[in-house]
Amino acid sequence: MILKRVCSFLSSTRLFACCCLITLIFAQSATAASVDIYRNFKELRSNTVENVDYEIETTVTDSDVIVIAIHGGKIEKGTTELAYALSSHNNYNYYSYTGLKSKGNSTLHITSEKFDEPTASEMVSKSKTTLSIHGCSGSEEFTYIGGLDTELGNKIKESLTKYGFTVLDPPKNMAGISPNNIANKNMSGRGVQLEISKGLRTQFLSSNNDKLKSYVLAISEAVNSIQ
Incomplete structure (x- = not known):
């Protein structure tokens, strides 16, 4: 037994x-x-329809600063809106690759190290300062700051903190330190990558957009202090 x-x-x-x-x-x-379905933009373009699945928005100014949202629209909601608000407030160059699909926009995602859409690559290569706006998960309100431009990144951290925003050190996979990251492919070879939590981006998209305005002012103050 x-x-x-x-x-x-x-x-x-x-x-x-x-x-x-x-x-x-x-x-x-x-x-x-x-992981991403498409290895590069050429492959994505061969399997999707521009202005149906996605669109590319740009504003070209005489600034040497560019704000990009390479996962904009419905891919990482709120990133296009922030990039546009920031560029409009300061007359910076602006670029957004914007997901338009009714569903499944995550399939349009191409990681920063492989994002080689020609217009974005050209605009970034002509800029001295790059701010790359991304969205990350998290119901709390916070920002990860990465990229190779640590001087500007630290100034942005100080300014956001002063304005009452929470800034955290990014996890390794969101640090944005690869030279192949489009944020770092500007004239100086170093840019800033901002990963903004879903909780904070939801606030940006609310009818009361005071937080978006404050966020734009905080970053503008930091960037313009070194121009």
């Missing part, structure tokens, strides 16, 4: 272990499936 109980326990343990292993495999597969 004791032997039967032991065997039964071992069988249950093996079954539990197998279930855990299967769950882990599926979790890893789900993670792997979340």
Whole structure:
């Protein structure tokens, strides 16, 4: 009887272990499936329709600063709106790659290191200062600041903090320190990447957009202090 109980326990343990292993495999597969569908913009353009699935918005000024939202529109909501507000307030150059699909806009995502849309690449290459606006998950209101332009990044951090915003050090995968990151492909070889939580971006899109105005003022103050 004791032997039967032991065997039964071992069988249950093996079954539990197998279930855990299967769950882990599926979790890893789900993670792997979340990577970008397209390796570059040429590949994306061959499989989508401009002005139906996405559109490209630009404003060209005589500024040496550019604000870009390469995951704009419905891809990372609120990033286009912030980039446009910031550029309009300061007469900066502006670029947004904007998702327009009724659903599934995440399929339009191309990571910063591989984002090579020609107009964006040309505009960034002619600019001395680049602000790349992104969205990240998180219901709380915070900003990760990354990029190779640590001098400007630190000034932006100080200014945002002064205006009452929370700034955190970015996780490694959002640090924006790769030379291949489009934010760092300007004339100086270093830009600033801002990852803004969903919670804060939701506030930007609310009918009372005081937070958006304050955020724009904070960043403007930092950028213009070094111009």
